[in-house]
Amino acid sequence: MQSTIADVVAFSGKGLHTGASVRMEIHPASGNHGIVFRRIDLPGEPEIPALAEFVSTTKRGTTIAKGEASVSTIEHIMATLFACGIDNALIKINGPEVPIMDGSAEEFAGLIYKTGVKKLDKPRKSYTPRKEIHYKDDSSEAEIRIIPAKDYSIDLEIDFNSDIIGRQRAHFDQTSDFLKDIAPCRTFVFLEDVMPLLKSNLIKGGDIDNAIVIADKEIPNEEKEYLKSAHPEIFTSDIKRGYINTSGLRCENECARHKLLDILGDLSLVGIPINARIEAKKSGHSINTIVAKIMRNDLMESGAIPQYDPNKEPVVDINGIKKLLPHRPPFLMVDRISEMSENVVVGIKTIGINEGYFIGHFPDEPVMPGVLILETMAQVGGILVLNGVDEPEKYSTYFAKIDKVKFKKKVVPGDVLVIKMVLTQPLRRSIVCMRGEVYVGNTLVCEGEMVAQVIKNKE
Structure with missing residues (x-):
């Protein structure tokens, strides 16, 4: 049977890119409602279904949009709702970004697990791909393979040609402890990739506590001085090659586990549980959501034959x-x-x-x-x-x-x-x-x- 969250939960924080304070409330919803975001700060409080066809951009996170309304960086909360088995929820949010929290899903998962779920009287549907799906992006060498299976699992591998990170792997299946092993893993960035964004002031909500920052190459002294003077809240000590975070990693393969968190959230945009084995290499939001759209289209094309009951009142006469x-x-x-x-x-x-x-x-x-x-x-x-x-x-x-x-x-x-x-x-x-x-x-x-x-x- 389908389920929803047992009670209202709320989270407050700042958006990673805007730095603006945002409050997000997750409310119970009825069967077949799905996961829907509501922008309560906009006129008319427009709603955006959390489905793959509403993905508008995957630049620096996954964004869904309908009309002029959008919500970005939805992947962590979507992964958490999936892992908790929540099929239906209304997410009220008063800004354009889901709060970044500490860069992971740990706070989301902790409170939602504690609150619990409520079973509904609607049957839970699932999706099994009609055939194996394979998608590869030649430019990035990212690759995802979807193999029909009885149960859902993901085997993920990352390789950024970096001797700091190295090649890492992560795995998820029905026996995985999401709260302990996946939710706490933070987003990560390479300093060379984030430098232009910092100089353009496009990561107003980022700090050393909500992202793993990796200096993969030797940093020129002038850039070190710029970072320390322009962003003392982020770069508080000498910047050396390696992991800049003073707190260290939460697990040896934290970067791969965070990518696992991302793909769980992005593929949940199919809308119902997936019966497949996922093999992902060098995955990111772009290829994740492309594959989610492919599965979503396959689902809609292969849906059950609609049955006509003449005794049932029409939805529209x-x-x-x-x-x-x-x-x-x-x-x-x-x-x-x-x-x-x-x-x-x-x-x-x-x-x-x-x-x-x-x-x-x-x-x-x-x-x-x-x-x-x-x-x-x-x-x-x-x-x-x-x-x-x-x-x-x-x-x-x-x-x-x-x-x-x-x-x-x-x-x-x-x-x-x-x-x-x-x-x-x-x-x-x-x-x-x-x-x-x-x-x-x-x-x-x-x-x-x-x-x-x-x-x-x-x-």
Whole structure:
């Protein structure tokens, strides 16, 4: 069964990059809510689902965004929620960054473990990749392999060609002690990489206590003096080659374990538990989130066949559909909406012999035209898109592209079409991308990908 946090917990600190004070509260949420961030400091308190398709940048951490709202450096809290088995939570935050705390997830994990989890009455789903996934970034030599398996595990290796760090490995599986062995491991940076950011004052919340700073090369005296004079709060003693932190490492392979923490958080953006063995080399936020998006798309494409229960009240009935779509009979191709979430909608269309097109297509063997099946898919997808905008009656959606369409079986009078449409990318610049499947019972009759433009054309 799904779970949520047992009670509200709060954390306060500063953002790593802005240095601004921020407060973050994690609230219990109902089943199928997922992990959602709410920017309570912005007008309307916009919400951003913690899903891979909402990743906007991975520069110096993982950032998710929806519209003008964004939250950055989410990986540590996401890893903690995953490790605690929390599927649903509302995270209220009054700034653009999750607080960096001490550069690890130790404070997050300690309080959340202490607070505990609450079981919900919704079944917990999981995702098993349909086939092995392999992704490699030739420029960075980063590489991740996803192998379907019964249980979730990660084997990670880092190698920065540094004799200070050396080659390190870390492992996670269901028997791992996240609170003791992974959560306390801090983020790390090479001084040569962070120097331009320090000179540009772009790490306002960083100090020697919330990051491992590594001087991999000999540092010129002039740079030493600059660091000590410009950032005395960080560099308090003589700067020598090696680990600059006076407190030392928390474990021998702390850098690799921190990368393990990062990948746990980034891959949790798939949205549900993963049944796979992960092999990662030289991984970082960029490749982590790319692979999360690949798995997320695979999940949405391979989701369970939607089932139609005529006894169940529709999520949107025909009157509600008329408020969302400009179409009217005989060209309104949707009877009801049986399911709808942030990214998925399921619509129903009953095919009757009295449909006008059967008069000529074909009189002796009535078959629903394939283009009208596509139109039905487009209308169902349009309901999902328009349901998320203000004043939907002022908008229309238009085809921009149709791709990878396959007609698997004829649709004839008496069939009930169950149309499932999934957003593969969030709405951006009035363009929306969707993938659709149409079923009759458990039989797939049509599938394809669509791109549509959403235009406000009414006042």
